[in-house]
Amino acid sequence: xxxxxxxxxxxxxxxxxxxxxxxxxxxxxxxxxxxxxxxxxxxxxxxxxxxxxxxxxxxxxxxxxxxxxxxxxxxxxxxxxxxxxxxxxxxxxxxxxxxxxxxxxxxxxxxxxx
Amino acid sequence: xxxxxxxxxxxxxxxxxxxxxxxxxxxxxxxxxxxxxxxxxxxxxxxxxxxxxxxxxxxxxxxxxxxxxxxxxxxxxxxxxxxxxxxxxxxxxxxxxxxxxxxxxxxxxxxxxxx
Numbered sequence: 001x002x003x004x005x006x007x008x009x010x011x012x013x014x015x016x017x018x019x020x021x022x023x024x025x026x027x028x029x030x031x032x033x034x035x036x037x038x039x040x041x042x043x044x045x046x047x048x049x050x051x052x053x054x055x056x057x058x059x060x061x062x063x064x065x066x067x068x069x070x071x072x073x074x075x076x077x078x079x080x081x082x083x084x085x086x087x088x089x090x091x092x093x094x095x096x097x098x099x100x101x102x103x104x105x106x107x108x109x110x111x112x113x114x
Numbered sequence: 115x116x117x118x119x120x121x122x123x124x125x126x127x128x129x130x131x132x133x134x135x136x137x138x139x140x141x142x143x144x145x146x147x148x149x150x151x152x153x154x155x156x157x158x159x160x161x162x163x164x165x166x167x168x169x170x171x172x173x174x175x176x177x178x179x180x181x182x183x184x185x186x187x188x189x190x191x192x193x194x195x196x197x198x199x200x201x202x203x204x205x206x207x208x209x210x211x212x213x214x215x216x217x218x219x220x221x222x223x224x225x226x227x228x229x
Contacts (some may be wrong), residue, residue: 033216044203045220075178091156095216100164101147101172102206102218104156
């Protein structure tokens, strides 16, 4: 069985602060993909990143960065210099090589205030 | 524009009144799926379809039906809705399973309230 845990239910930061959203996953498969999705207040789900289990390189995209560590089964997401527009619910998700579904964590609500 | 379209976006109905939430994609995707989102539970899969006429249950299929008669359409049917089906529903599609093929594209969501 696969599982994704996002222990942080809600985080509040002041604009320009850095913030890290944690994601811990469980799977017995050796081939899997990890994802982050953003859900802004408007409600749609926006794909942010996909990482496969054979690629442990960290990724940076503008103010966003992702730290994938197989040794700790974690795929954490950092926003540098947060902005109000980053306010959203962020979901981490996992799919294994043979699975038919994306398993989501329960989400972390990020509130960025001025 | 490549997209997944769901209708209706918002619906308030009463217990027992059959309803259908439509889902259509224009990307020729083989795989389609329905999820429901509830506070504190994240998104949970209801049903999925690997291709036309091939459907299977997800984690929370009770009270729902689906059909896949055409590749582009995957309607979600609530034969006799109950208040515990009040939720935000998402349809999603992808090329299929396998490397590079399983990035899900989601619809905008359908907020359903059952009184």
